[in-house]
Amino acid sequence: MNELQLIERIRRIVGSRRPGGLMLGIGDDCAIFRLAGAREDLLVTTDFVLEDVHFRRATHPPAAVGHRVLARGLSDIAAMGGKPRFCLLSLALAPWTDTRWIDAFYRGFLALARKTKTALAGGDLARAGRLACDIVVCGTVPKGTALRRDGARPGDAICVTGRLGASALGLATRRGAAWRVHLWPEPRLAIGWFLRARLHASAAMDLSDGLSLDLHRLCLASGVAASLDGEIPTFRGATVEQARHGGEDYELLFTLRPGVKPPASIAGVPVTRIGTIRKGRPGSLSLAGRPLEPRGWDHLGRQ
Amino acid sequence: MNELQLIERIRRIVGSRRPGGLMLGIGDDCAIFRLAGAREDLLVTTDFVLEDVHFRRATHPPAAVGHRVLARGLSDIAAMGGKPRFCLLSLALAPWTDTRWIDAFYRGFLALARKTKTALAGGDLARAGRLACDIVVCGTVPKGTALRRDGARPGDAICVTGRLGASALGLATRRGAAWRVHLWPEPRLAIGWFLRARLHASAAMDLSDGLSLDLHRLCLASGVAASLDGEIPTFRGATVEQARHGGEDYELLFTLRPGVKPPASIAGVPVTRIGTIRKGRPGSLSLAGRPLEPRGWDHLGRQ
Numbered sequence: 388m389n390e391l392q393l394i395e396r397i398r399r400i401v402g403s404r405r406p407g408g409l410m411l412g413i414g415d416d417c418a419i420f421r422l423a424g425a426r427e428d429l430l431v432t433t434d435f436v437l438e439d440v441h442f443r444r445a446t447h448p449p450a451a452v453g454h455r456v457l458a459r460g461l462s463d464i465a466a467m468g469g470k471p472r473f474c475l476l477s478l479a480l481a482p483w484t485d486t487r488w489i490d491a492f493y494r495g496f497l498a499l500a501r502k503t504k505t506a507l508a509g510g511d512l513a514r515a516g517r518l519a520c521d522i523v524v525c526g527t528v529p530k531g532t533a534l535r536r537d538g539a540r541p542g543d544a545i546c547v548t549g550r551l552g553a554s555a556l557g558l559a560t561r562r563g564a565a566w567r568v569h570l571w572p573e574p575r576l577a578i579g580w581f582l583r584a585r586l587h588a589s590a591a592m593d594l595s596d597g598l599s600l601d602l603h604r605l606c607l608a609s610g611v612a613a614s615l616d617g618e619i620p621t622f623r624g625a626t627v628e629q630a631r632h633g634g635e636d637y638e639l640l641f642t643l644r645p646g647v648k649p650p651a652s653i654a655g656v657p658v659t660r661i662g663t664i665r666k667g668r669p670g671s672l673s674l675a676g677r678p679l680e681p682r683g684w685d686h687l688g689r690q
Numbered sequence: 691m692n693e694l695q696l697i698e699r700i701r702r703i704v705g706s707r708r709p710g711g712l713m714l715g716i717g718d719d720c721a722i723f724r725l726a727g728a729r730e731d732l733l734v735t736t737d738f739v740l741e742d743v744h745f746r747r748a749t750h751p752p753a754a755v756g757h758r759v760l761a762r763g764l765s766d767i768a769a770m771g772g773k774p775r776f777c778l779l780s781l782a783l784a785p786w787t788d789t790r791w792i793d794a795f796y797r798g799f800l801a802l803a804r805k806t807k808t809a810l811a812g813g814d815l816a817r818a819g820r821l822a823c824d825i826v827v828c829g830t831v832p833k834g835t836a837l838r839r840d841g842a843r844p845g846d847a848i849c850v851t852g853r854l855g856a857s858a859l860g861l862a863t864r865r866g867a868a869w870r871v872h873l874w875p876e877p878r879l880a881i882g883w884f885l886r887a888r889l890h891a892s893a894a895m896d897l898s899d900g901l902s903l904d905l906h907r908l909c910l911a912s913g914v915a916a917s918l919d920g921e922i923p924t925f926r927g928a929t930v931e932q933a934r935h936g937g938e939d940y941e942l943l944f945t946l947r948p949g950v951k952p953p954a955s956i957a958g959v960p961v962t963r964i965g966t967i968r969k970g971r972p973g974s975l976s977l978a979g980r981p982l983e984p985r986g987w988d989h990l991g992r993q
Binding site: 390393394397400401408409411412413414415417418420422423424425426427429431432433434435437439440441472473475477479489493494497506507508509510511512513514515516517519521523525527 | 693696697700703704711712714715716717718720721723725726727728729730732734735736737738740742743744775776778780782792796800809810811812813814815816817818819820822824826828830
């Protein structure tokens with residue numbers, strides 16, 4: 388069973404009935420919840436960061452692990468055009484964790500928290516065989532305006548921010564600019580805000596598991612197909628494979644209605660039109676006229 | 691470093707400044723957040739449930755693991771007098787997890803979710819060496835009315851619900867009623883509601899780590915001491931030690947202003963007055979006139 392299959396299975400068991408206030412449930416970057424009387428909707432996201440799955444003790448400095456834990460949650464808030472408000476961190480310490488590691492971890496975590504005005508508001512502590520974190524980030528967005536995965540329509544332009552494949556290249560080589568991007572990803576909060584408030588993007592999500600798999604998911608959610616007919620912006624030194632399928636770039640993938648021209652850059656980050664949303668089998672992708680198999684990071688793939 | 695020391699360390703690094711909307715941060719059962727215009731406050735809690743820490747594959751049926759994961763989060767909402775609204779579940783599957791285990795796990799989880807009207811609204815999936823869950827529960831409470839740990843004052847009565855030590859006894863014997871209580875704890879949502887709306891309890895928290903340690907924490911948060919002068923209600927067959935220090939009973943511990951008489955039971959669950967809040971060194975406990983050391987479950991204790 389792969390990740391999409393398990394999510395579908397859970398979604399079926401849960402059913403489609405949504406109780407009062409819950410505007411969006413399983414299957415997007417964040418859940419959306421509306422409180423009676425509130426002028427803003429609440430966004431909530433949760434993500435694991437696990438030793439030997441998402442990072443390795445031998446290669447990842449503790450401050451970077453702390454940074455990446457929070458960045459992972461913030462990136463989901465960015466994808467919906469939200470503003471982060473507060474977070475909760477669950478941390479299970481491993482037998483090898485010492486005070487120095489913990490202090491450096493929190494230093495990295497809290498530096499990003501301060502920069503993005505995200506208050507650390509609680510969490511849980513435990514011990515386990517391997518270090519495990521779970522990050523919860525809560526954000527807000529003006530009522531009814533959150534960017535979602537399910538709004539793409541045939542004819543929309545498909546765009547990405549930045550240059551893809553950096554994180555995969557960095558993980559493979561462990562040096563240079565690509566390794567720095569892998570260790571210190573920058574959640575695209577200002578860009579998400581701009582996509583929502585200025586460009587009124589029709590759909591958006593963050594690129595956490597690789598372009599091909601994430602675009603496949605966006606198309607599935609929107610019930611559309613996609614053809615990639617523009618050049619995929621590639622990080623210097625990264626392979627075509629890394630740019631197409633490499634995970635953890637934390638750039639934004641989004642779609643714009645036909646009348647909206649993508650700017651060359653947003654907040655200093657290049658924006659590239661890479662394709663067009665088409666009618667067709669939901670989730671199917673083509674690249675330069677040939678089928679493209681989604682094959683990024685499946686969280687339930689055997690490791 | 692034990693858990694309280696690490697929490698203090700984190701609290702110091704984080705600082706006391708709370709950004710807009712965050713009414714309560716580190717150190718209580720839930721974080722409290724207020725959205726502009728909303729008539730209710732939001733409660734958010736997150737908790738780990740880890741294989742070989744919080745449950746064992748060999749002894750805990752999967753449906754009970756699913757139930758306990760959600761119960762752990764719901765109990766924090768109950769402690770604040772809140773109503774659960776939705777939850778997110780992060781689940782890292784172990785190599786041994788098969789479809790049957792996963793289905794039974796979700797069956798247990800979702801039965802409690804339905805019973806308590808808590809929608810499953812998302813989460814994260816991963817694989818890891820050992821099974822790991824993190825549960826996030828979001829609830830609501832009328833603005834400004836959440837029960838907290840820091841409201842106890844000298845003279846207040848100290849009360850508990852239920853009979854303590856059942857979970858510790860059950861874990862030790864793995865049979866009978868105590869084992870059923872351990873496997874299927876019942877979050878005290880109706881009681882929490884009553885404590886908040888009817889009795890206006892001055893402080894409350896859930897008993898997750900044992901009476902002595904949790905009462906110590908409540909007293910620390912409130913800046914008071916406590917003397918236990920009543921009998922501690924003990925589950926049939928449990929030892930005095932299990933009742934005083936055993937964790938995971940998920941009963942409620944609360945305090946009432948001097949004028950408020952504790953009812954004999956709430957929602958069919960017995961209520962017992964066990965002591966009185968006193969002036970004194972914050973967090974210090976006495977039992978029948980002699981000092982009582984808090985020694986329940988420290989999440990950072992060596993295992």
